[in-house]
Amino acid sequence: MKVPDYPENEDVRVATLRSLSILDTEPEERFDRLARIAKRLFGVPIALVSLVDMNRQWFKSCQGLAVTEMSRDISFCGHAILGNDIFMIADTLEDERFYDNPLVLNEPRIRFYAGVPLVVPNGIKVGTLCLIDREPRILSDEDRELLRDLGQMAAQELSSVQLATIDELTQISNRRGFSALAHHALNLCKRMNKPASLFFFDLDFFKEINDRYGHAEGDNALVNFSKILKESFRESDVVGRLGGDEFVALLTNANQTETQLILNRLEQVLKDFNSKQTDRGYDIVYSVGMVEFDPSRHHSINDLLVEGDRLMYAQKREKRSKEVISS
Template sequence: MNKLDTSYDETLRVHTLRELNILDTAPEDRFDRLTRLAKRMFNVPIALVSLIDSDRQWFKSSIGLPVSQTARSVSFCGHAILQNEAFVVPDASLDPRFATNPLVLGEPHIRFYAGQPLKLGNGIVLGTLCIIDSVPRSFSDEDREALRDLAKIVENELIAIHMAVEDELTGLPNRRGFLHQAQKTISLCYRLGKPAALIFFDLTRFKQINDQYGHDEGDRALKTFGRLLDNLTRESDTSARLAGDEFVLLMNDASAEAAKECVARLEKGVRDYNEHSGKPYDIRFNEGIVELDLQTDHSVQLLLKLADAMMYQQKRKRMD
C-alpha cells in the first residue's frame, strides 16, 4: 500500500475534529438517514459517514459494515480527504494503491469505493460520506453530483454541531464545548494519575472598553485576548470563552506551577500587544488557578467554581 500524504495542516484538521466532541458518540438518526438513503440510491451494500482521526477512521454512521472503526493506514477515506471532489476507485483489486489492502484481500472485500470529502465552513476536511461495493463498477458524473448533494447535507449537520460548541466571536470552544471536552480530560487524568491545572481568566475593566470605545472595539479586545490565549495552548490543552469577558484554560498533565508559568507567558504576550497595538486602552486580566486533586473526585463545574473564587481573591488584592 502507498503511504498516505498528510502534508496539509494535519494538526489543525485533527484539532478541529476533536473539538466537535463527536468522536465515539452514539449513533444519530440524522446521520443514519443519510447513509440509508445513499445505500438505496446507489444500490450498494455499505454506506458510511467516516471521520478521520489521527490514526483511525471512525464511523459516525455505518450501514452494512459491522465495525465502528478501522485503522487509518488501511482506509480509502484517508486518501479521499486529500481531494476537492469525490474520490472514486472503480476496482480496488486493479489499483496499485489498494490491491494489497487487507480490506480488499479480506472482509469486506472492497472493490468499488466512492467518497465525497466532508468540509466545515472554514474548508477543513473532517472525513467523507462514502459508498462501498464488493464488485467493480463505474461512477458517472450524475452519480458524482448525487453523492456531492448528499454529502452537503451531512456537512450541514456537522456545521450545526460545530456552531453549537464554538464561540462565534473568538472561534474558541464555548461553555458547552469546554464542559464536554474538559470532563473527558479530567476523567483521563484521574484514570492515569496525571496532574491537571485549570486557569480562570477575567478581563479587567472590560465594561469600560465597551462604554468608552463601543461594542465593536470590545469585540476586538475579546478576539485579541482569545487569540493570545489560544497561541499558548498545547494540543492536549483546552482553552475556551465561557461567557462575556470570562475565559478558561485546562492544562493536561500540568501542575499549578506550570499554570503560573503559562500565565506569565500570557502576561508578556498581552504587554507586547498593548505596547504595539496603538489602541487607546490596555487589555488586562485577572486569573485564578486550581490544581486537580487526584485524591478527590472533582467535576469540571466545581473546578471552575474554585478557580473563579481564586480569581476574585486575586482581583480584590490588586484593588487594595
C-alpha cells in the first residue's frame, strides 16, 4: 500500500483548512445536495465531500457511507490533493498503490475512485469531491468535465466561508485571514518544534506615490508588491496584507540560512521589477521588521506582529536619519 505523500505547502494547507472552522461541524444541505447530485448522476453507491486534515480525512458530506472520518494514511483523497486535476483509479485491484489498501480489502471495498481537488481562493487544496464504486469503471471525458463542475461548485461553497479572510484588492490574506492562518501555523511549529519567523513590511514613500500619481497608482503599487511577496516566498509561507501599505509574511520550518535565501530572493525579485518599470516614475521600496518566533516570549501571533511593527519602524527611522545626515 502506498501512503499518500504530504504537499510541499502542508503547514499552510492545514492552517487554511482549519481557519475555515468547518471541521467537525454539523451536516449542511448545500454540501449534502452536491454529494447527492454526484451520487445520482454517476450512479455510484458513495459520494463524499472530503476535507483532508493533518492525520485524517473528515467528511463534510457523506452519502452512502456510515462513517464521518478515516485515517489519512489509508485515504485516497490524500493522494488526490497532490495533483491539480481529477485523480482516478479505474480498478484498485490492478493498481500497486491500492490493491492491498484496507479500504479495498474491507468495507467499503473500493474498486473505483475518482476525486477532484477542492481549491479555495488562496489556491490551497483543502479536500476533494469524490466518487466511489465497488465495481471497476472509467470516466468518459464528459463525465470528467461534469465532475470538475461539481467540484468547482463545492469549492465555491467552501470559498464563501473563506472570502471574508481575503483582501479584495491584492487577493492575498487580509488581517483576519492572516491571523487565523498564522495562529494555526504557529501551533504546528510549537508542537513539532519547528522554527518560524515573521516579517513585517511597510512601503516607503507610499503617501508620496498616492499624492503624486493618484490613488489608482497607489493601488497598483500595493498589488505589485503583493505579487512580489508571493513570488519570493514559498508556498508554505503565510503572506498577508494587514491594511494600508502594511504587509506580513510568516515563514515556517525555515532555518537562518533558508530565511536569508528567501530574503535575498525577495531583494532580487524587487530589483528586477524596479529595473523593468522605468516609465513608472518611482521604485517600490520597503522597510521590514524581522522577528524569530520564541515560544517563551511570543504567546500569540499578535505578540509577533507588535514586535515586528516596532522593529519595522525602527528601520524606517534609521533610514530617515541617514537621509537627513547625507543631505
